[in-house]
Amino acid sequence: MAESTRTLDWNGANGDHWVAYEEKYNAAMIRYGERLFAGADVRPDERVLDVGCGCGQTTRVAAALAAEGSALGVDLSAAMLAQARTRAAEEDIANVRFEQADAQVHDFAPGAYDVAISRHGVMFFAAPVAAFANVRRALRPAGRLAFVCWRAPEESEYSGVPRAALAPYVTVPPSGGVNEPGPNSLADPDRVREVLGAAGFVDVHLEAENEPMNLGADVGEALDFVLNRPHVQGAMADLDGTTRAKAAECVREALTPYLTPEGVLLRAPAWLVTAHTPA
Template sequence: MAESTRTLDWNGANGDHWVAYEEKYNAAMFRYGERLFAGADVHPDDRVLDIGCGCGQTTRVAAALAPEGSALGVDLSAAMLAQARARAAAEGLANVRFEQADAQVHDFADGAYDVAISRHGVMFFADPVAAFANVRRALRPAGRLAFVCWRAPEESEYSGVPRAALGPYVTLPPPGGSAHEPGPNSLADPDRVREVLGGAGFADVQLEAENEPMDLGADVAEALDFVLDRPHVHAALAETDAATGAKATEDLREALTPYATPEGVLLRAPAWLVTAHAPA
């Protein structure tokens, strides 16, 4: 199958950025990883499918929770999967593997998995009903689904604070994603989530509002570097003159400063924890 524009995107600047900042993203989303696995309830002998696994941290956690089972991580990004395989090898995990695949259309074996999980990896499907139906077919009868996805961007300090600070100086792309458009916020509407999962054949769909913060860095300087090197921010600032870029950077620094705590620079990032079951 020819690479889609989504595949090419994750095999370009976005994928490279996530590899470079792998440990930073894992630390930033640590609390949501905990919420995900609380909802997934992985058993020692489970076969786990991790959708949009990125550099594979959640897949490796799943494999450790299922020592008598297995974990498969799938993602579009070759660079992130290479990192995932290297990490798993370094940790000596024999029950984990990774595959470059689009979960929306990949030919998973029917009923091959007990639980499917995703940490912010399921919002980018062009046809979410078809994608989740494909995932549902990969689950055994009564198999479990658990994922976390972002709520509306206007509720998020993680999204809103940098945008407000940089907005007077650069044009940033919109947050992206709606009920009819793939992107980070495409599953923000709880009614849409229920509609999609119900249409895909899932039952007992539950949404729990979570309000964990994102940790952008140990201090303001580290958080500033993290935000400035995000591909869309870096590209926007590259189009400005030096004076404008310096002013934008300083305003961003000032905007992040109030969020500095002894535990890091913490910005609220509301999300849903979604759980459901395949039919018994």
């Protein structure tokens, strides 16, 4: 299959950004990782498939939970997978491996896994019914699916606060609408049920989660994180130095009210989705 634009994107600026900010993303999403594994209920002897594993933090957690089983992480980004392998070697995790693959079409061995998980990695499917059907075929009968995905962007301070602060200076490209491939594609709960049902899953359940994203220990860290995201960098690329500084200061001011003793916390509503394959 020819490499898609989406693959090229994750093998470019987006993948490089996630590697550079790996620890910050893991810290930012730690509460959603906890919710994901509460929903997945990984057992010691199980085989876990992690879809869109990125730099592999969730795959390594899955491997630790499945200490007598195994975990496979798949992703499109070569750079992120290289980081994942490095981290697994550093932590001496023997029951984990990583593979560069597009979960939408990859030829997984039928019934090879007990549970499939994803932390914000399944919203980018171009053909979600076919993609989830492919994941379903990789699961055994009565296998389990658990993932977290964003809810509507207008509910999200994480998405909306920086965008509003930058609006007087630049137009930050939209991240994709509901029902379009991108971060918000699974925001509509009815669509999630429809897609998973059409893909062959049963017992589909959505639980609204309202965990915050932690953008940094202080406002300076949070500002660096926001301004260096690829879509923000692209939007600000043509600003002159003075205007760029003014825009950055507006973002700093917008983030400051969200500083707490735990860090800069912005509400980022999501769904925890669980489902099963038929017995």
